[in-house]
Amino acid sequence: xxxxxxxxxxxxxYGNGRGISDINxxxxxxxxxxxxxxxxxxxxxxxxxxxxxxxxEHGDVKIxxxxxxxxxxxxxxxxxxxxxxxxxxxxxxAYDNLKQLARYYPGIDHSRIEEVLELTGMLRFKHEKPKKFxxxxxxxxxxxxxxxxxxxxxxxxxxxxxxxxxGMIDIRxxxxxxxxxxxxxxxxxxxxxxxxxxxxxxxxxIYNGKILNVESTSTILKNYATLENYFVSEVERNGRISxxxx
Amino acid sequence: MKLKKKTALLASFTxxxxxxATTALADIASKSGYEELKDAIKLTAExxxxxxxxFTLDFSMAMKDNGKTxxxxxxxxxxxxxxxxxxSLSSNVNLNGYTNSSQTYxxxxxxxxxxxxxxxxxxxEFSKEREIESFNNPFKEEEAADVEKIIDAIVGSLKDHxxxxxxxxxxxxxxxxxxxxxxxxxxxxxxxxxxxxxxxGNHNQSNMPKLVKDVFVKQVTGTAKVxxxxxxxxxxxxxxxxxxxxxxxxxxxxxxxxxxxxxxNSTTVTKPDLTGKKVVRHLERDYSGSEISNPEKYxxxxxxxxxxxxxxxxxxxxxxxxxxxxxxxxKVTGQYxxxxxxxxxxxxxxxxxxxxxxxxxxxxxxxxxxxxxxxxGVKGQGNIYFDDYQGKINxxxxxxxxxxxxxxxxxxxxxxx
Amino acid sequence: xxxxxxxxxxxxxKLYKKKKVLVGILLSLAVIVIGQLVIVGVRSGFGLRGTGxxxxxxxxxxxVVNTILPLFTALVTIDSFSGEFTQNSMRITLTRxxxxxxxxxxxxxxxxxxxxxxxxxxxxxxxxxGFIFNTNSATLDSLGRTVFSxxxxxxxxxxxxxxxxxxxxxxxxxxxxxxxxxxxxxxxTVLSVLFSQYxxxxxxxxxxxxxxFLVNSFPLLKILRQFLxxxxxxxMFFTAGFYIFDKKEF
Numbered sequence: 001x002x003x004x005x006x007x008x009x010x011x012x013x014y015g016n017g018r019g020i021s022d023i024n025x026x027x028x029x030x031x032x033x034x035x036x037x038x039x040x041x042x043x044x045x046x047x048x049x050x051x052x053x054x055x056x057e058h059g060d061v062k063i064x065x066x067x068x069x070x071x072x073x074x075x076x077x078x079x080x081x082x083x084x085x086x087x088x089x090x091x092x093x094a095y096d097n098l099k100q101l102a103r104y105y106p107g108i109d110h111s112r113i114e115e116v117l118e119l120t121g122m123l124r125f126k127h128e129k130p131k132k133f134x135x136x137x138x139x140x141x142x143x144x145x146x147x148x149x150x151x152x153x154x155x156x157x158x159x160x161x162x163x164x165x166x167g168m169i170d171i172r173x174x175x176x177x178x179x180x181x182x183x184x185x186x187x188x189x190x191x192x193x194x195x196x197x198x199x200x201x202x203x204x205x206i207y208n209g210k211i212l213n214v215e216s217t218s219t220i221l222k223n224y225a226t227l228e229n230y231f232v233s234e235v236e237r238n239g240r241i242s243x244x245x246x
Numbered sequence: 247m248k249l250k251k252k253t254a255l256l257a258s259f260t261x262x263x264x265x266x267a268t269t270a271l272a273d274i275a276s277k278s279g280y281e282e283l284k285d286a287i288k289l290t291a292e293x294x295x296x297x298x299x300x301f302t303l304d305f306s307m308a309m310k311d312n313g314k315t316x317x318x319x320x321x322x323x324x325x326x327x328x329x330x331x332x333x334s335l336s337s338n339v340n341l342n343g344y345t346n347s348s349q350t351y352x353x354x355x356x357x358x359x360x361x362x363x364x365x366x367x368x369x370x371e372f373s374k375e376r377e378i379e380s381f382n383n384p385f386k387e388e389e390a391a392d393v394e395k396i397i398d399a400i401v402g403s404l405k406d407h408x409x410x411x412x413x414x415x416x417x418x419x420x421x422x423x424x425x426x427x428x429x430x431x432x433x434x435x436x437x438x439x440x441x442x443x444x445x446x447g448n449h450n451q452s453n454m455p456k457l458v459k460d461v462f463v464k465q466v467t468g469t470a471k472v473x474x475x476x477x478x479x480x481x482x483x484x485x486x487x488x489x490x491x492x493x494x495x496x497x498x499x500x501x502x503x504x505x506x507x508x509x510x511n512s513t514t515v516t517k518p519d520l521t522g523k524k525v526v527r528h529l530e531r532d533y534s535g536s537e538i539s540n541p542e543k544y545x546x547x548x549x550x551x552x553x554x555x556x557x558x559x560x561x562x563x564x565x566x567x568x569x570x571x572x573x574x575x576x577k578v579t580g581q582y583x584x585x586x587x588x589x590x591x592x593x594x595x596x597x598x599x600x601x602x603x604x605x606x607x608x609x610x611x612x613x614x615x616x617x618x619x620x621x622x623g624v625k626g627q628g629n630i631y632f633d634d635y636q637g638k639i640n641x642x643x644x645x646x647x648x649x650x651x652x653x654x655x656x657x658x659x660x661x662x663x
Numbered sequence: 664x665x666x667x668x669x670x671x672x673x674x675x676x677k678l679y680k681k682k683k684v685l686v687g688i689l690l691s692l693a694v695i696v697i698g699q700l701v702i703v704g705v706r707s708g709f710g711l712r713g714t715g716x717x718x719x720x721x722x723x724x725x726x727v728v729n730t731i732l733p734l735f736t737a738l739v740t741i742d743s744f745s746g747e748f749t750q751n752s753m754r755i756t757l758t759r760x761x762x763x764x765x766x767x768x769x770x771x772x773x774x775x776x777x778x779x780x781x782x783x784x785x786x787x788x789x790x791x792x793g794f795i796f797n798t799n800s801a802t803l804d805s806l807g808r809t810v811f812s813x814x815x816x817x818x819x820x821x822x823x824x825x826x827x828x829x830x831x832x833x834x835x836x837x838x839x840x841x842x843x844x845x846x847x848x849x850x851x852t853v854l855s856v857l858f859s860q861y862x863x864x865x866x867x868x869x870x871x872x873x874x875x876f877l878v879n880s881f882p883l884l885k886i887l888r889q890f891l892x893x894x895x896x897x898x899m900f901f902t903a904g905f906y907i908f909d910k911k912e913f
Contacts, residue, residue: 051758054912073666076760087752091681097755100676103669104759145755259902266895273863273888281860398859402871409880421880427805428877431722438711462712489712 001028004153004185005050009059012045013209020045020209023059027187027202032179034200034217035189036231042209043189044084047157050187051081063153077105080151082159086142090131094122094141097130098148105149116144119174121167135162143171147178154178155187160195172199197227205234212238279408280401283420283470284394288385290478290507295383300326300513307503311455316499317341324515330354331515337362341454351518358518367520369527373539404430416474423467434463441487445499455497457489464488464498480506537575538612538634544573548639548658552584552593555653563590568641568658578614578630579603582641593652596620604630618643667765673756674743674773683739683777690731691785698723699792717805719793721812723785728816728870732781736820737844739777740827743770744908745837754913767905771821771828778820786813812873818890819869822897826866829904832911869893 005027013019020042027033037043048054050061052068052075061068066075088097095113102108117123120140130138139162146154159175160168176199178184190196196203197217204214212234217227224230277285294301303325308318321336330353337347348361357370384390398405408422426434438461445454463485470481486500538544552564564586572579584598597620604616612632619625628643639658678684702719705711747753756766790809831840848867855862862868872893875886 048912053754053757055910072762073760076758079760081758083754083758085751087750087755089677089680089752089755090750092677096676096680100673101755101759103672104666104761106665255902255906259899259906262895262898262902264895265891266899269888269891269895270864273892274861276884276888278885395857395859399856404874406875406882406885407878407880409878409882423879425805425879427717427721427808428874428879430725431718432725434718435705435711439709442710458710460706460712461710489710 003027004029004031004064005187006062007046007050007059008062010046010049010056010061011058012049012054012056014045018042018045018209020049020206023206023209023211025204025211025214027185029185030179030183031202032175032186032200033188034196034203035187035206036191036193036196036203036227037189037206038235039191041206043206044157045209046206047081047083047155047187047189050155051079051083052076053083078149078152079155080146080149080153081155081157082142082146083155083157085161086138086145088130088138088141088145090129093127093129094133095126097141098145101145101148108149112148112150116148119147120144121170136164136167139163140167140171143174147174147184150182151184153185153187157189158191159188160190160192168195175199193226193228193231197221203227203230205231207235207238278405279410279420279422280405282410282418282472283408286420286470286472286476286478289476291383291385293477294325294507295327295386298325299328299511300324300509300515301507301511302509302513304506304508305504307501310500310502311497315339316454324509324513326513326515329515331517333515349518351515353515353517356517358520360518365524367518367523367525369520369525371527371529373529404428417479418472420470420472421468423465425465426462429463429466438462438487438489442489445487455491455495455499457487457497457499458492459490459494461487461489477510478507480504537606538632541573541575541578541632544570544578544632544639546570547661549661550655550658552586553653553655554593560653563587563593566655566658567661568639570639575606577603577605578616578632582618596622596624597626600626602628602630616643666761667769670756670761670765670769671772674769675776678739678743678773678777681742683742684780687735687777687781688784690735691727691781692788694727694731695723695785695788695792698726698789699796703796717793717802717809719797720786720789720809723789724809724812724816724873725871727785728873729867732778732816732820733823733848733870735781736774736778736824737827737841739774740824741831741837741840741844743774744828744831745834745840748831748835748911748913749837751913757913763909764905767828767908771824771901774824774828775817775821778824779817782813782817782820786810808877811876815876816870816873819866819872819893822869822893822900823866825897825900825904829900829907832904832907863889864892866893866896 003026005025007023007025010023011019011021013021018040023042023046035043035046045054049056050063050068052072055069060070061075063075063079068075088094089100092100094117098113098116102113114123114126117126120143122137122140122144125133125137130141133141139159143156143159146156154175159171163171172195175186175188179186186200188196188200200217202214202216203220205212215230220227220230224233301324303323304321305323306318306320309316317338317340319336319338321334323332323334325332331351332353333349333351335347335349337345339345346362348359351358354375355372357372359368359370360366404424407424407428408420411419411421413419429437441463442457442461445457465486466484468481468483471479473479482502482504484500484502486498488496488498490496546569548568548570549565551562552566553560554563555561564584566582566584568580568582570578570580579602581601582599584594586593597618600618600620602616602618604614606612606614612634614630616628616630617625618628626643628641630642631640633640637660640656641658642656698719702722757763786809827840827844830843831837834840834843851865851867855865855868869889869892872886872889875882875889
C-alpha cells in the first residue's frame with residue numbers, strides 16, 4: 001500500500017517536560033487514522049510539526065514523499081488541515097476567508113468555494129463575518145477551509161469541537177464520503193472515543209509523548225468490547241493508570 | 247538544505263552589516279562642504295586673532311530692486327595686530343539716496359575720526375595706554391560650541407547643498423545655492439516674514455518698495471574661496487526676495503554681501519597726517535579703571551560756600567575748605583576747616599576744623615571712608631569721594647546739626663585761583 | 664512566483680478590507696486640506712506667498728515624511744505581524760503550501776506598496792491643490808524634482824518598515840512594539856541633533872534624504888553613501904526579522 005504520511009523519529013520537547021519523543025508512524029492511502037490520547041499527550045504538538053507550524057528537534061515528516069521541514073510547499077500542496085481552534089480573519093466574510101486560501105491552489109475557483117460551503121452547511125452565512133459566528137460555525141468554516149483544495153491528505157485536530165450532534169453526524173458523513181469517493185487520507189485526533197470508533201479505520205494511541213500501539217479498528221473490536229476498553233488497557237499496560245481517556 | 251538556509255541567512259546578515267559599517271565609516275570620514283566651510287571660518291578667525299601680524303578685511307553689501315541699487319555700503323578694515331592699530335574706511339549710500347563716508351583710525355593711544363560731512367579731525371587721546379585686541383576670535387567665546395550645535399541643527403539637511411571644488415593650486419571654492427523649491431517651506435515663510443517686516447518697517451521716505459503680497463525668498467546663493475592654507479579669502483552671499491507692491495508690480499529685491507580677507511601680513515596701518523587739517527583734540531580720561539588716574543591732580547585746596555537763608559535771600563557767610571595734603575592710589579590725607587565772615591563766627595561748631603586720613607576702598611574708584619580728629623581731639627568717621635568726571639570732591643560725615651539755617655553742601659570744587 | 668503573488672494579493676486584500684486604505688486616504692487628504700488652509704491663512708494674513716504651486720507638494724512631503732507616513736508604516740507593520748501573532752490568524756496562512764520566506768516577503772511587499780500608494784496619493788492631491796490654490800511657479804525641472812522626491816522617499820520608509828517588522832517579531836505585544844518604535848524614533852531624532860556629524864547614520868535622518876536629490880550639484884557620492892547605508896540596514900533588518908519569523912512556533 002502507498003504510504004501517504006511517513007513520520008520518522010519525531011522528537012520535540014518543551015521546557016515543562018511535555019512534548020513528543022521518537023514517534024514513528026506510517027499512514028497509508030485511504031486510511032482514516034484516529035490519533036487517540038489524553039490531554040497533553042503530544043497530539044497537537046505532533047500535528048503542528050506535521051503542518052509546519054512547529055519545527056521538530058529530530059526526525060522528519062514526509063507527506064506524499066516530500067519532507068515538511070525541507071520541501072514545505074510541495075509537501076503541503078495536497079494537504080488540508082485544521083489545527084486546534086479553527087482560525088479565520090474576523091474582518092473578512094466567510095466567503096472571502098476561503099477566497100484568500102483558494103489563491104494558493106491552482107484550479108480552486110468560485111464554484112469550489114460554494115461547494116465546500118454547501119458541504120459544511122455554511123452557504124447561507126457566506127457573506128457574514130466570522131466575528132458573529134458561534135464556535136460550531138467557526139469549526140464548520142475551518143473544516144470547509146481544510147477540504148477546500150480537494151486535498152489528498154486531511155489533518156484534523158479535534159474536528160468535532162463545538163459541534164452539535166447534527167453537526168457531528170454531518171462531518172462524520174463528509175469524512176467517510178471523501179475517504180470512499182476521492183480516496184482522501186485522514187489524520188484525525190480526537191478525545192471523543194466513541195466518535196473515533198465510528199469514524200476511523202486505524203487507531204494509534206499516544207501517551208506521554210510516545211506512540212503505544214497502532215492497530216486497525218476492526219482488529220481492536222475483535223479483541224475488545226469497545227475502543228474505550230482497548231484504550232484503557234493499552235494505557236495500563238504501559239505503566240500508569242489513566243482514570244479517563246479524555 | 248537546512249544548513250544551507252542558515253548559511254545564507256548568516257551571509258546575508260553579514261553582508262548587510264559590512265555594507266553598513268564600511269559606508270558609515272566613509273560617511274563619517276568624508277567632510278561635507280558645510281564642514282569645510284565651518285573649518286575655514288574657524289581657522290581664519292583663529293589666525294586673524296593669533297597668527298597674522300596684519301590683514302585687511304573688506305565688507306561690502308548692496309541692495310537692489312529689480313537691478314536698481316537701493317543702498318550700498320563698503321567698509322575696509324585694516325588690522326595690525328602687533329601695534330594694535332586699526333584703520334577703517336567706510337562709505338555708504340543709504341535708502342534715501344544720501345551718501346556719506348568716514349574714516350577711523352585707532353591705536354593704543356589715540357583714536358582719530360573724520361567724516362565726509364564734517365572735515366574736522368576729531369582726535370581722542372587716551373590718558374592711559376589702552377589694551378586692545380585688534381581682532382577677537384568669536385569661536386573662543388564660551389557659548390560658541392553650543393551656538394554651533396544649534397546652527398548645525400537649524401541648517402539640517404541644507405548642509406548638503408554646500409559643494410566644494412578643489413583647484414589645482416590647492417585652493418578651494420565652496421558653493422551653495424538654494425532655490426525656492428529647495429528652501430524648506432517653513433524656513434522660507436519665517437524668513438520672508440522677517441524680511442518683509444524689516445523692509446516695510448519705518449523707512450517712510452525711502453526708495454524701498456513696500457511689499458505687501460506674495461512675499462517669498464526666491465533664491466539664496468553663496469560662494470566662498472579658501473586659499474591653500476585653509477584660510478578664507480572671500481565669501482559672497484546673495485539672497486533674492488520676491489514680492490508684489492500695492493500696485494501689484496513684482497519686485498525682486500536682492501541683497502549681496504561680500505567679505506574678503508586680503509594682504510595677510512602685508513597690511514600697513516598708517517596714522518592720518520594731521521598737518522594743515524582742522525583738528526579738535528580732547529583727552530579721554532579713563533573712567534573704567536578701579537583706581538582714579540593721576541591722583542596727584544587732587545592735591546591742593548577745594549572749597550564751597552557756606553550759605554544761609556535770611557530774609558528770603560541766600561547769604562554767603564563763609565567758606566568750607568578742604569586741603570588735600572597727600573594723595574596716591576591707596577591713601578589720602580588732608581584737613582578740613584570752615585572760615586566764617588566777620589559777624590558770623592558763632593556758626594562755627596566743634597567740627598569746623600579737623601584733619602582726616604583715609605584709605606581707598608578696593609575696586610571702588612575714588613571712594614574712601616575716613617577717620618577724622620577735630621582740633622579738640624574728638625574722633626569721628628566720614629566719607630570722601632573723588633569724582634573724576636566732574637573734577638570735584640564729595641565730603642560727608644560730620645553729623646553736625648546745622649542750626650540757624652545753614653545750607654548743607656558736600657560738593658567741593660577745586661580752588662584754582 | 665505564483666505562490667508569492669497569491670500571498671501578496673492576500674496581504675493586500677487584508678489591508679484593504681481592514682479599512683486601512685480608507686483611513687490612509689482620509690488622513691492624507693486631511694493633511695493636504697489643513698496644509699492648504701494654513702498657506703491661504705499665511706498668505707492673506709501676513710502677505711507672504713507661503714508656497715508656490717510646486718513648493719506646496721514639497722511642504723506636504725517634508726511634513727508627512729516625518730509624521731504620518733512613519734506612523735502609518737508602523738501601524739500597518741505592527742498590525743500585519745503582531746496583530747496576526749496574537750490572534751493566531753497567522754496559522755491560516757502558514758498551513759498553506761507557501762514557505763515562510765514568501766509569507767514574510769509578501770507581508771513586507773504589501774506594506775511597501777501601501778506606503779507607495781500613500782505617497783502617490785499625497786503627490787497627486789498636493790499637486791492638484793498646489794495648482795488650484797497657489798501661484799504658479801512650476802517649471803518642468805521643479806516638477807520633475809518634486810515627483811522624484813516623493814518616489815525616493817519610499818526607500819527609507821521601506822527600511823523603517825523592515826525595522827519595525829523585526830521589532831514586531833522580537834516583542835510579543837503590538838503596543839510594546841509601537842511604543843518602542845516611537846521612543847526609538849524620538850531618541851534618534853535627538854541624537855542626530857546632538858551628534859550632527861554622525862546624523863548620516865540614523866534612520867530618522869534618512870527619512871529626509873529626498874533633499875539630496877534637490878541639490879543642484881547632485882551630490883552623487885553622498886546619495887550613494889546614504890543609499891548603501893540604508894541598504895545595509897535594510898538587509899540586516901530583513902534577515903534578522905525573517906530569521907526570527909522562520910523560527911517562530913504557532
